[in-house]
Amino acid sequence: MVTYDEKDRFFIARQMMMQQHLRGRDIRDMRVLNAMEEVPREAFVPQRYAANAYDDNPLPIGMGQTISQPYIVALMTQALHLTGTEEVLEIGTGCGYQAAILAKLAGKVYTVERIPELSEMAQAILGRLGFSNIEFYIGDGSGGWPQQRTFDRIILTAAVQEIPKPLTDQLKEGGWIVAPVGGEWMQDLIVGQKSRGALLIQIVTGCRFVRMIGKYGYDEAP
Ligand code: SAH
Numbered sequence: 001m002v003t004y005d006e007k008d009r010f011f012i013a014r015q016m017m018m019q020q021h022l023r024g025r026d027i028r029d030m031r032v033l034n035a036m037e038e039v040p041r042e043a044f045v046p047q048r049y050a051a052n053a054y055d056d057n058p059l060p061i062g063m064g065q066t067i068s069q070p071y072i073v074a075l076m077t078q079a080l081h082l083t084g085t086e087e088v089l090e091i092g093t094g095c096g097y098q099a100a101i102l103a104k105l106a107g108k109v110y111t112v113e114r115i116p117e118l119s120e121m122a123q124a125i126l127g128r129l130g131f132s133n134i135e136f137y138i139g140d141g142s143g144g145w146p147q148q149r150t151f152d153r154i155i156l157t158a159a160v161q162e163i164p165k166p167l168t169d170q171l172k173e174g175g176w177i178v179a180p181v182g183g184e185w186m187q188d189l190i191v192g193q194k195s196r197g198a199l200l201i202q203i204v205t206g207c208r209f210v211r212m213i214g215k216y217g218y219d220e221a222p
Pocket of ligand 1: 096098099212215
């Protein structure tokens, strides 16, 4: 539980987010709710947007990219069914906020970002906040983690037209993957479970993410 601290001027905004956008909707996993309450979202957004850090919309984080709205972060995390021991692969580190939530709830997080400036920013913020169970890689993550290995969970925070085959290959049997899949402007947020080598997929909701750019994603120029 977070205790009231008069110096924490974000306390009320964070509580409003918890009540209105998370508990007030369909975020039910207590571990996810606790993590969202503990991680200071204002630390991840540019200074000039700090006052809006807990609004329920995406915010610019520089380099033409965005941090997802809190509800979507919570919904995606909830869909991963984390228990505390899992190794999680995230493609699209961005500012590192989603990675922080995952790191609170899993054993270890491996996160890939193609834009060096963003990864470096995320590494600095997450280091300052004391996270030590996150590994970073700078490069194209559309084909997965650079070394051949498998993960218990995979989360894509950039849009793909379909789940790249190498990512399905890097998911353990029985593991869960969550991703925005669809067109360039609108996608379905899907959750898939790997069963006998293939993904059993359900659509969670509609969503809009920035494009995944890379070998198994979109080309650089729109
Ligand atoms: N999870 C982030 C939001 C990320 S926005 C957060 O919590 O802030 C999506 C990110 O995916 C962007 O930073 C973008 O640069 C990155 N991205 C796009 N294509 C990628 C690729 N092929 N490999 C790794 N990262 C990619």
